Amino acid sequence: MLSNFQLLVDFPATNVQLLLDGLMIGGIFALAAYGLALVWGVMNVKNLAQGEFVIMGGYIAFFMYRDLGINPLWALPVAGIVMFGIGWLLYGLVIRWVIGRDLFTSLLATFGMAIVISQLLNLVFGPDVQTANSGLGTRLFLGSVTIQEIRVVSLVVAGGLALMVILFMKNSRMGQAIRATAQDPRAAKIMGIDTDRVYAFTYSLNAAICGVAGVLISMIWVIQPFYGIAHSIRSFVIVVAAGLGNLPGVIVSALGLGVLEQYGGFGFGTEFQQAIVVGLLVLVLVIRQIMQARHRQVVQ
Amino acid sequence: MKYINKFAGMALGMAALSVAAAAPASAKVEGDTIVLGSAISLTGKYSTNGVHAQNGYELAVKRINEMGGVKVGGKSYKLKVVYYDDESTPARGAQLAERLIKQDGVKYMLGPYSSGMTKAIAPVSEKYRIPMVEAEGASRSLFTQGYKYLFAVLSTSEQYLASSIGLAAEIAEKNGKKPSEVKVALAFENDPFSQDVRAGVLDDAKKYNMKIVIDDKLPRDLSDMSTTLTKVRAVKPDLLVVSGHSKGAATAARQLKDMQIDVPMVAITHCEAADIIGKYGAESTEGILCPTQWAETLSYEDNYFGTAAEFDALFKKTYPTYNTVPYQAAQASAAVLVWKDAFERANTFDPDKVRDAIAATDMQTFYGGIKFAAEGNNIAKPMVLRQIQDGGYNVVAPSKWASSEVRWPRKPPMN
Known part of the structure; x- marks a missing residue:
């Protein structure tokens, strides 16, 4: 283990590799985490099916790649649109009945959805690990650092999509309605905003963002019907670490988590790559608790 | 109304129970059919390979039945396998093994898919002293428990690489x-x-x-x-x-x-x-x-399927969706061959005698040699x-x- 960290000193280029890989994968994490923060902030629903939405997006890319012979890069818009529709459907079927209920109702409902989605994917596509191939190549830098072009594309897509969502929230009618509803649903309702539609739209937007993230994942990593949970946990860690309603925080902590995973995996072995994520969640919660306790004391 | 429903429910439940209790407890041999039982992963994460294994079992059963079945005591018996879907979860697998043995009266078992599932089921078959020939659990740890009724036709995991x-x-x-x-x-x-x-x-x-x-x-x-x-x-x-x-x-x-x-x-x-x-x-x-574990290019052969290549061709003909034959299917077929061979040598249906016959197996198959160590693993076939x-x-x-x-x-x- 110590010798692994020694390697970082002996071979400085590995640092560059880990940093780049981490930042580029972190961009994708940011997407799913942002979607989670959106639903959490606006609807107060903690969507445990977040990772399953990601995997569904991945399977849309895989389906287009394997069965239709289309380059999975085209799945980016397709998955966005299809997942938006699925999000709307799931909102009507499940989510609208649990908004405003207590925490456990929505947790149970979304957890149930997560199980149903992964089992359905398993029935349709089988339990095997799958990938989609973008056909893009790999560039070699500094003699021993490789950058896959698809990772660069991912970062650009993730950044572009994030920018689009931010502009949409700022400038469009629906964006304003979403922000108004997030601030005070009752007041928004009195002002004539159809909050039910706002919720439906928010949830669908989240599903669409996750779908796009999933397409990128399928071209960089591998997908499997039961891999959603890892992506869900990541999203939760990122949002909790950033603090709710803190968009720049979500991006920074997603990129940071990407890099940390890479360094953690390098230092402690790939097995601990995800354990580190959960460890970090505990750490963040403990630190927050201490900070809040201090705050409470001051108030007293 | 509520009460009536409750009573109806209870009555139904009792009826179901009594039917279950009345189920035949001697299903090991039904008429001229020997019944083997297997809990296998037909859904869930192991389902791809679970289905490969099931196809392998079925092909061998079909082949043996076509070639005159199993001869015990001068009479010819057909083979049949009862399957339950273990949903790729070990707890379910163990439950279903109990059900196969206790409710359905199965006396001879074929294995599930994966070492994990085999690990869950082996203690059950061991408890009831029901011999199990398995083809899909390679973990070394299965053969260090002192099991007497577990036999595996495949090479164990430490030989893989x-x-x-x-x-x-x-x-x-x-x-x-x-x-x-x-x-x-x-x-x-x-x-x-x-x-x-x-x-x-x-x-x-x-x-x-x-x-x-x-x-x-x-x-x-x-x-x-x-x-x-x-x-x-x-x-x-x-x-x-x-x-x-x-x-x-x-x-x-x-x-x-x-x-x-x-x-x-x-x-x-x-x-x-x-x-x-x-x-x-x-x-x-x-x-x-x-x-x-196995490749169709290897020069193994037997009297049932011929050479490894001939097995490969027959499998593809029977299941046209396969482009290549996974070794998971081949070894499943080999496990059924072990049963046939053991029944005929034991010349009886007594599970303990059949168990001893399995332990004494020393045969050549299209899948390779099969000879069991005292621990139950196959020592005659290399990776x-x-x-x-x-x-x-x-x-x-x-x-x-x-x-x-x-x-x-x-x-x-x-x-």
């Missing part, structure tokens, strides 16, 4: 290097099966005094091993060994290609199951070594190592069965 170490030593000597100079990188999933594979590799590496430069564990839900490969690029091992079921093979092959990792020798388990050639193309998987060459799998080790020269060094995959 051990031959790659021998091959690396051979190549080193050919190139004027000492085997002890060979640097080995290991990446193994942290599950019983892969850790057994690792133990076998470590044992052999120790024998040659090779140096282990990387020893990483992979998580159960692996989808990224770029950090391990970054390490590999830094320390430049002579041999990289990876085992993590299909996901390990899929992830390793993808990232070896994407990161253009240059290692002269790479050995990975489950290449065929993950279909890495189909996924990433012949060029970027060229030279990868893959261990297999073979195949290399991906020009988009096909060719046997390169052990030399007795090799059909092609090993290609060394492996060129870095470009894309």
Whole structure:
């Protein structure tokens, strides 16, 4: 283990590799985490099916790649649109009945959805690990650092999509309605905003963002019907670490988590790559608790 | 109304119970049919291989029945298998084994798919002293429990990649290097099966005094091993060994290609199951070594299926959706052959006598030799190592069965 960290000193280029890989994968994490923060902030629903939405997006890319012979890069818009529709459907079927209920109702409902989605994917596509191939190549830098072009594309897509969502929230009618509803649903309702539609739209937007993230994942990593949970946990860690309603925080902590995973995996072995994520969640919660306790004391 | 419903429910429940209790407890042989039982993964994460195994069982049953069935006491019996879907969960598997034995009265069992499921079911069959011939649980740990009624036709897990170490030593000597100079990188999933594979590799590496430069564990839900490969690029091992079921093979092959990792020798388990050639193309998987329990090119044969190649052809004809025959199916068929052979030698249906007949098995099949050690594992069949060459799998080790020269060094995959 110590010798692994020694390697970082002996071979400085590995640092560059880990940093780049981490930042580029972190961009994708940011997407799913942002979607989670959106639903959490606006609807107060903690969507445990977040990772399953990601995997569904991945399977849309895989389906287009394997069965239709289309380059999975085209799945980016397709998955966005299809997942938006699925999000709307799931909102009507499940989510609208649990908004405003207590925490456990929505947790149970979304957890149930997560199980149903992964089992359905398993029935349709089988339990095997799958990938989609973008056909893009790999560039070699500094003699021993490789950058896959698809990772660069991912970062650009993730950044572009994030920018689009931010502009949409700022400038469009629906964006304003979403922000108004997030601030005070009752007041928004009195002002004539159809909050039910706002919720439906928010949830669908989240599903669409996750779908796009999933397409990128399928071209960089591998997908499997039961891999959603890892992506869900990541999203939760990122949002909790950033603090709710803190968009720049979500991006920074997603990129940071990407890099940390890479360094953690390098230092402690790939097995601990995800354990580190959960460890970090505990750490963040403990630190927050201490900070809040201090705050409470001051108030007293 | 509510009360009436409740009573109706209770009455129904009682009726169901009494039916269950009245079910025949002597279903081992029904008329002229011998009933074997198996809990197998038809849904859930193991379902792909579970179905391969079921197809293998069914093909052998069909073949044996066509060829006159099983002759016991001068009478000819047909074989039949009762299946339950264990949903790929061990707890369910153990429950279903109980149900097969206690409710359905099954006296002879075929195994489930995977070491994990076998580990869950073996204690049940052992408790009721029901012999089980299994074909899909390779973990070494299954054969260190002192089980008396568990028999496996496949080679155990520690043999999977051990031959790659021998091959690396051979190549080193050919190139004027000492085997002890060979640097080995290991990446193994942290599950019983892969850790057994690792133990076998470590044992052999120790024998040659090779140096282990990387020893990483992979998580159960692996989808990224770029950090391990970054390490590999830094320390430049002579041999990289990876085992993590299909996901390990899929992830390793993808990232070896994407990161253009240059290692002269790479050995990975489950290449065929993950279909890495189909996924990433012949060029970027060229030279990868893959261990297999069985290959259709091997020169094994028996009286039921003929040669390995003939089994391969018959399987594809029976199940036209298969392009290649997975070894999981072949070994499942072999397990049924063991049952037939044992029944005929025992010449009785007494489970204990049949058990003893199985223990004394010494036969040649299209799948290889079958002879059980006292622990129940098959000691007559070696693992073979195949290399991906020009988009096909060719046997390169052990030399007795090799059909092609090993290609060394492996060129870095470009894309």
